Amino acid sequence: MDILWRDQTLFKNMDVFDLDHLPEEFLHREQQLTQLAMDLKPALRKSRPINALCIGPPSTGKTTAVKLIFKEIENVSEDVIPVYVNCQIINSRQQVFAKIFEKIFGYPPPSYGIPFLKLYYKILEKLSERVLVVALDDLNLVIEDKTINEILYALLKAHEEVEDVKIGVIAISTDLRIAERFDASVGSIFHSDEIYFPPYSRDEIRDILSSRAKFGFYPNVLSDEALEMIVDLTHQAGDLRLGIYLLKMAGLEAEKRASRRIEVRDVEVVCRDGRKVFLRKGILALNSAERALLKIVYSTSEELTTGELFKRFRKVISIGYTKFYEMLLKLENLRLIDTKFEGGRGRTRIILKRYDPKIVLEALRDF
Ligand SMILES: Nc1ncnc2c1ncn2[C@@H]1O[C@H](COP(=O)(O)OP(=O)(O)OP(=O)(O)O)[C@@H](O)[C@H]1O
Ligand SMILES: [Mg+2]
Incomplete structure (x- = not known):
């Protein structure tokens, strides 16, 4: 029978999916x-x-x-x-x-x-x-x-x-x-x-995630199709952390419906909300001013420099540059944005979006 009883679990060791867990196998490095x-x-x-x-x-x-x-x-x-x-x-x-x-x-x-x-x-x-x-x-x-x-x-x-x-x-x-x-x-x-440390290729992402699954789930719990789907989503997002998170959430989802296997449908359910939840955790740590700043970053289609962003933000909330810069660093700390130095023009930084703007703005709307 393919039913999971109430006290049974798919997880051999759930800690494997904690982001600060030191991996059993460190691949491609x-x-x-x-x-x-x-x-x-x-x-x-x-x-x-x-x-x-x-x-x-x-x-x-x-x-x-x-x-x-x-x-x-x-x-x-x-x-x-x-x-x-x-x-x-x-x-x-x-x-x-x-x-x-x-x-x-x-x-x-x-x-x-x-x-x-x-x-x-x-x-x-x-x-x-x-x-x-x-x-x-x-x-x-x-x-x-x-x-x-x-x-x-x-x-x-x-x-x-x-x-x-x-x-x-x-x-x-x-x-x-x-x-x-x-x-x-x-x-x-x-x-x-x-x-x-270069970004991982799609194949490398697959190796790393299936290694996690091997140590985290019991044998044959994760279907190949579900793994492929998580690999795709991770590759698109360019963030291995999302893949590790999705593995865990899909496992919990399969348990919820008492299935012995994690199938594509479980990944579909968690990725519908998964990326949003992943983001929501970060957004939860922000105060309303910081959320407003994040919203401006993700509402603009161009890539803004710190100076341009500061100008726009000042129209919404009147604060000094130092405070603004601290807020920006916090967004970077929480991996909600990236910044990089602009070539040539000294210390100016460019703000980069790390996620699909549609998903971020949707997640922001929930607050
Ligand atoms: N080659 C790998 N094999 C197995 N797990 C990996 C590998 N690379 C990264 N991970 C896992 O991905 C997550 C992120 O890795 P890590 O924290 O080392 O990245 P980082 O380069 O320090 O990122 P950041 O710059 O955001 O701090 C961790 O959970 C880590 O265990
Ligand atoms: Mg790090």
Whole structure:
């Protein structure tokens, strides 16, 4: 019988579909992993590693690659201290070093506020024979160029402050032109090996999603047709995260109708609402002003620059540029938009839509 009883499930392990779950199989990224491993190899011999710059569009495995390498390093060496810093939630030099402090000492620095230099030297002196490797994930989401430069400078110049200190930096960015935000003093010391993470092809997306399904569902639960449909939708959206989300939702949908198999009809049901739900989660985190800003981005057919968008937004809500820029970064943080530097004209950014405008505007209408 093809009926699923009330307490039965299609999921072998539902956590596999969490977006921060480290995948059991990391496919099609051998080259990037090898490059990263080569850069970090000197650290295992207590030498300074080669700095790396991981760049590529969203959902191309940058965070995953670095987390997997860090896990591996922690397994094989006590002489290397890998520290992962998420720059989406950490935004100052002080916070980055507080994170490093916590990793090295095992407890956070005093919360009453410790002067930066004191914190800095405490860390450097404690390193002694060990090599520190700091990953700065989503570095492009740090608002101020000044902050980016302060963080990098403090890390890269440390060996001049305390003898024998060895620190490597892995910067991760979706903005291909992040290096243009480095000032001259950082540019001249941040020599890095650039590791590019290209978007996945349709076949690669299929491999990755069927691997997820293999670890997440019981055998033969996902029909080939349903998988193909999810692969198509993911490829169209250009976002692997959507595919992982759709797998989980289609599984739940099949369970809801007590089926032992996930069929195309389940994907149809979830993708009708799926992309909208996926977006709704992001939109839920926005206040009304931010939603208004998102609406302008998706209501305009042309690609706007930050300056043009600011002008239009000012007609709706009167705010200053700094506040506006913070709101824009939040939209980027939540992956509702992308921004890229415009060629030629200095620091001007262009706002890119990440989703079909029809779906975004529809999702916005529900609020
Ligand atoms: N090659 C892969 N094999 C298996 N899973 C992958 C692969 N690449 C990405 N993923 C999965 O896709 C999701 C997004 O990957 P990840 O967070 O590493 O991307 P990213 O490049 O850091 O994206 P962003 O720039 O948006 O932060 C994660 O759930 C991750 O497990
Ligand atoms: Mg990431």
